[in-house]
Amino acid sequence: MSSLAEGGSGEEDLVFPVAADAPRASRVGFGPLRLSQLARASGLVGLVVLAGFVPSLAQSNYLTSIALQIEILMCLALGLNFVVGYAGMLDLGFAAFFAIGAYTTGMLAVHAHWPILATLPPAVVIALIGAVFVGVPTLRLRSDYLAVVTLGFGEIIQTVVNNLNQTGGPEGIYGIPPLSLGGWTLTTTSSYYEIFLFLVVVFVAVSARIRHSRLGRAWLAIREDEDTAQAMGIKVRRYKLYAYMAGSVFGSLTGSLYAPAFIAIAPPSFGFTESLLVVMAVSIGGIGSIWGALLGAGVVIAFPEVFRQFAQARLLVFGIALVLVMVLRPQGVWPENGIGWRRLAARWLNRDAQSAPR
Amino acid sequence: MACLSVRGLSLSFGGVDALAGVSIEIPDRSLFAVIGPNGAGKTSFFNCLTGYYRPSAGSVALDGRDITRLGAAEVAALGIRRTFQNVRVFPKLSARENVLAGAHLRASASVLGTLLGTPRHRRGERVLAEEAERWLDFVGLADKAAVLAGDLPYGMRKRLEVARALIAHPEILLLDEPAAGVSSVEREELASVIRRTAADGVTVVMIEHDVELVMQLAAGVAVLDRGRLLVQGTPEAVRADPRVVEAYLGRRQR
């Protein structure tokens, strides 16, 4: 077989006819690619540096705390993106992993006086156990049943923390000590903003790496067509579990850092509403797209804030806007295969040409 | 030596016998064709070989090893790859990524390598990506690597499926009606792809309605009719067999 693969083009006697239509998106050679990669990389670095100055530019604790909430939702959305975006499963209980992280850290830090950073590994391990516990028996189910089961898992976790003495019941846990890094003790909103900025960057990098690896391709194949994925040798159930586990790691890490940032944690922050917000962030932005998850998180947090003056009506406006996005752009605002500016432009400039049948 | 050995394979759906005691020996490194009228059980036969259907009786052996009860992913891991009659590419992935998905079992599974982007991991990915380009070129899709599979016309999607199967370096390639619904130009390209694949030592089994193509390519032919093996032999012998003419052509004309 290898001789075939290495045979290359050209020397074969049979020449394939070149298709009449030009390639839609030809990505050219390595020279220009390197240059564009460099430009891209510096653009990204610039963006992150700029984001780092948000608290000092904003000069307002209110704006900084909104920005922090956006970052937290970004982290959660990137976690859920493995499950919903890549592997194509619906998960309505993602806040459970957020809760596991926050409560593990909160309890160990307050009751056992562990440093915050030391609580991250046990939080991740417990979240992974939770993911396996829910995933193994249920991942053989069809995706709509899975939605119900994950919803149930989310409810169970919230009910548990609401009723256990160790988790503080309805009052939750308060007086969570600050995160200390080296000699620094972080107490301000803007310092946690920077910590979460770092977490977002790490999560984005990890998501992007995984997306273009065996794991990411297996997930996408499963999302696209489960049965066909098996013909590639992909063990569907196992890879679905991996997606669930990856999501739980992101979710619990986010929760673990959320706890010291907000000093107090209580059950209402980890309920169905929170799970739904994460699903919304992923789907508004564009299923499977990293940029979409980031954008979606921004929209989901910022929109109700911007329309705060309308008090109760803002949620109605938000709902209507959501429905509009779903109807007009079901693939999301920033879908995984790009916004498609060229296609959009072509459609507006040259409507007749586009209407020709394929 | 027999590569694929099928004994008494039976499968029924409700009252319908899709397969009723089919026994076929498919020799190693051959180009073999399975023909028969619509509903004869050809696709069901492939589905039983590849772990998609579980036969109610009979066995499938690969080089003497029983694979009847294996799941589809396990069969794929043994070097049996297939295409689907109703083309099944991954629509929202590019042609390149479709082929790379086919290389699942050959790609590096190291999580650490992936996350850290170690040189070794990157090299592996690059080698695979380059090979994907060559397979796309092999089936005549070199300039479509970045196009979403769902945006490709039908004939190209069919060839993409072949490239996706070949990057796995299979020992056996099962093609379910590769030439159905493709243009005559594309049919010629396809014939060349199949011939070159077989020449490279891959055992190719194809279901095909196009008798010309079968006669031109196959060394052995099996004819299925209503779930039974009607005849097996060389293309010439099968073509001349009156039962085949009656069963196959007779029903098709209706």
Ligand SMILES: Nc1ncnc2c1ncn2[C@@H]1O[C@H](COP(=O)(O)OP(=O)(O)O)[C@@H](O)[C@H]1O
């Ligand atoms: N999944 C299925 N459910 C019910 N009946 C099926 C299924 N698959 C195949 N059959 C039946 O089995 C018979 C053989 O079908 P198939 O293997 O697709 O034939 P062919 O590929 O030769 O056209 C047909 O009668 C078909 O209706």
Ligand SMILES: [Mg+2]
């Ligand atoms: Mg068929």
